[in-house]
Amino acid sequence: MSAPAPQDAPPLLAVDNLEVLYSRVIxxxxxxxxxxxxxxxxxxxxxxxxxxxxxxxxxxxxxSVEDGEVSSGGIQFAGDSVVDRDAQRMVAxxxxxxxxxxxxxxxxxxxxxxxxxxxxxxxxxxxxxxxxQVYQTIPRLAALRTRTSGYLSxxxxxxxxxxxxxxxxxxxxxxxxxxxGLAPMMIEEIFALLGHLRAKGMxxxxxxxxxxxxxxxxxxxxxLEGGRVVLxxxxxxxxxxxxxxxxxxxxxxxxxxxxxxxxxxxxxxxxWLG
Amino acid sequence: MMDFLNYAINGLxxxxxxxxxxxxxxxxxxxxxVFNFAQGELMLLGAYTVWSLSxxxxxxxxxxxxxxxxxxxxxxxxxxxxxxxxxxGESVFSMVMVTIGLVILIRxxxxxxxxxxxxxxxxxxxxxxxxxxxxxxxxxMLIGAxxxxxxxxxxxxxxxxxxxxxxxxxxxxxxxxxxxxxxxxKRAVTLAWMLGACIATIGAVILLNGRSLNVLSAxxxxxxxxVALLAGLESIGGLMLAGxxxxxxxxxxxxYIDPKLGGSASSIVPFVFMLFILVVRPTxxxxxxxxxxx
Ligand SMILES: Nc1ncnc2c1ncn2[C@@H]1O[C@H](COP(=O)(O)OP(=O)(O)OP(=O)(O)O)[C@@H](O)[C@H]1O
Ligand SMILES: [Mg+2]
Numbered sequence: 126m127s128a129p130a131p132q133d134a135p136p137l138l139a140v141d142n143l144e145v146l147y148s149r150v151i152x153x154x155x156x157x158x159x160x161x162x163x164x165x166x167x168x169x170x171x172x173x174x175x176x177x178x179x180x181x182x183x184x185x186x187x188x189s190v191e192d193g194e195v196s197s198g199g200i201q202f203a204g205d206s207v208v209d210r211d212a213q214r215m216v217a218x219x220x221x222x223x224x225x226x227x228x229x230x231x232x233x234x235x236x237x238x239x240x241x242x243x244x245x246x247x248x249x250x251x252x253x254x255x256x257x258q259v260y261q262t263i264p265r266l267a268a269l270r271t272r273t274s275g276y277l278s279x280x281x282x283x284x285x286x287x288x289x290x291x292x293x294x295x296x297x298x299x300x301x302x303x304x305x306g307l308a309p310m311m312i313e314e315i316f317a318l319l320g321h322l323r324a325k326g327m328x329x330x331x332x333x334x335x336x337x338x339x340x341x342x343x344x345x346x347x348x349l350e351g352g353r354v355v356l357x358x359x360x361x362x363x364x365x366x367x368x369x370x371x372x373x374x375x376x377x378x379x380x381x382x383x384x385x386x387x388x389x390x391x392x393x394x395x396x397w398l399g
Numbered sequence: 400m401m402d403f404l405n406y407a408i409n410g411l412x413x414x415x416x417x418x419x420x421x422x423x424x425x426x427x428x429x430x431x432x433v434f435n436f437a438q439g440e441l442m443l444l445g446a447y448t449v450w451s452l453s454x455x456x457x458x459x460x461x462x463x464x465x466x467x468x469x470x471x472x473x474x475x476x477x478x479x480x481x482x483x484x485x486x487x488g489e490s491v492f493s494m495v496m497v498t499i500g501l502v503i504l505i506r507x508x509x510x511x512x513x514x515x516x517x518x519x520x521x522x523x524x525x526x527x528x529x530x531x532x533x534x535x536x537x538x539x540m541l542i543g544a545x546x547x548x549x550x551x552x553x554x555x556x557x558x559x560x561x562x563x564x565x566x567x568x569x570x571x572x573x574x575x576x577x578x579x580x581x582x583x584x585k586r587a588v589t590l591a592w593m594l595g596a597c598i599a600t601i602g603a604v605i606l607l608n609g610r611s612l613n614v615l616s617a618x619x620x621x622x623x624x625x626v627a628l629l630a631g632l633e634s635i636g637g638l639m640l641a642g643x644x645x646x647x648x649x650x651x652x653x654x655y656i657d658p659k660l661g662g663s664a665s666s667i668v669p670f671v672f673m674l675f676i677l678v679v680r681p682t683x684x685x686x687x688x689x690x691x692x693x
Contacts, residue, residue, distance in 0.1 A: 185579065187578065190575055212581060213578075213581045213582070213583055216580065216581025217581060221581075224575075228573065228575070228576040228579070230568075230569050230572045230576060231573075232572055232687045233568065233572065237565055237568070240562060240565050241569045241577075243562075244562050244563070244565070244566045244580070244581070245581060252562060
């Protein structure tokens with residue numbers, strides 16, 4: 126694992142007390158704070174409906190598509206306040222969001238998807254260079270170039286989505302549940318790829334249900350629940366945390382506290398896994 | 400036999416003009432999922448503009464036509480800005496209702512500005528037919544078919560092979576994903592309306608060449624709807640084939656069935672076709688079928 130950035134270096138992304146409203150009435154985030162270090166990797170965990178995807182959308186400027194808005198708080202990217210930037214400007218500033226639900230452009234080929242991902246590149250030569258780079262990094266995609274992306278397997282689609290994001294040359298990649306519905310081997314491949322990108326200097330903010338995989342790669346993590354951060358720490362701290370172990374890593378909590386915790390956990394389990 | 404060939408070939412050429420009109424329709428549909436019922440009215444605006452420029456302002460055709468195209472781009476831009484950009488986030492249904500409103504609005508504007516009387520549309524293309532053996536071909540329609548072919552090929556190339564075009568295809572496929580990739584979706588929609596209006600004007604020049612022009616001239620564009628549906632609403636490459644099918648059948652019905660019925664069965668042919676397609680194969684010949692992987 127590459128060395129985390131020194132503590133005093135300013136983070137690449139800093140989300141500060143973020144509140145998000147949908148349709149002017151639904152408060153989905155109630156003051157979220159989180160950071161991603163330069164060339165760092167941050168994992169965002171939490172149960173369904175916690176607000177993980179909403180956090181990513183707020184950062185990438187995708188809220189307006191769903192009638193959502195940042196009602197208070199700040200988002201700093203590379204030292205600039207980016208709260209008011211729309212998705213188009215965010216992509217241009219180097220933040221790319223791979224949204225949840227494997228949104229391939231289904232009727233287009235793999236290569237067409239990639240070219241669309243690189244539509245902001247200044248010249249055709251640059252697009253070609255990007256394609257070469259993607260095919261080199263993800264050799265499987267080279268063999269699938271001319272295939273209609275809608276017919277790829279889930280894992281192939283996920284690889285393509287990461288390749289498509291690479292075409293935009295992001296400094297920060299926001300990726301929402303890349304492991305969803307994939308077999309363990311494929312999850313490993315995806316995270317190895319993400320690790321490779323990170324080693325090349327890309328910063329990552331990963332939303333995941335698969336804490337094992339996410340905390341394996343991340344240097345820092347946050348657990349979101351009900352629109353608030355309920356737990357945060359380094360990946361090592363989180364991996365050692367009992368709640369995380371029990372709810373995300375499938376370990377048994379040990380010892381005589383078992384009984385007392387069971388009641389509390391049962392309640393939380395329902396919420397976390399709900 | 401010779402008659403049959405004559406009818407079939409003329410039907411084929413007519414079908415290509417339908418395909419041309421449908422092209423404008425498809426370009427708008429792809430970008431905004433709006434089924435633009437006012438495509439014929441866009442053609443009408445273009446036609447009257449050409450008429451004013453060439454017969455009113457006495458510009459030579461080589462000047463009048465490009466100026467009319469620029470005007471058409473402006474109409475497309477204005478219509479999108481005035482109506483559709485305000486409806487962003489509203490249902491597609493309400494946008495389609497707006498296009499029906501546009502039908503009435505544009506016809507009204509045309510009546511106010513140019514009046515209800517028939518106008519003689521200028522013959523900007525040669526009116527002498529080309530005669531090959533015993534087949535008589537109207538020159539303007541031949542040129543029209545050529546233009547349809549050229550435009551189809553260039554648009555197909557643009558949407559499938561160029562970066563800017565692929566970005567627009569992404570908008571057609573999934574606007575939300577396109578936004579997440581940093582594509583300017585609103586600009587894409589504006590561009591589509593500009594292009595749609597311009598293509599409608601090209602259609603006017605070919606179809607109305609040397610004929611009379613009035614508000615009802617817009618009706619011909621209705622025949623382009625079935626062509627677009629038959630091709631599959633997203634398909635650009637399929638339009639020429641779909642146009643050929645609709646045009647040839649219409650022409651043959653006009654030649655052999657209309658006289659027997661003493662009516663114009665031919666004019667309803669495209670619409671019978673449309674109902675048939677909608678029932679049997681709603682995605683047309685080449686449209687985007689829903690790809691569902693489970
Ligand atoms: N477009 C929307 N309009 C209204 N409410 C929304 C919208 N999107 C999300 N919400 C609400 O905001 C809250 C957070 O949703 P979000 O999608 O961010 O959760 P999540 O943590 O990504 O969950 P999951 O793990 O299921 O993807 C939920 O209560 C959800 O119902
Ligand atoms: Mg989510």
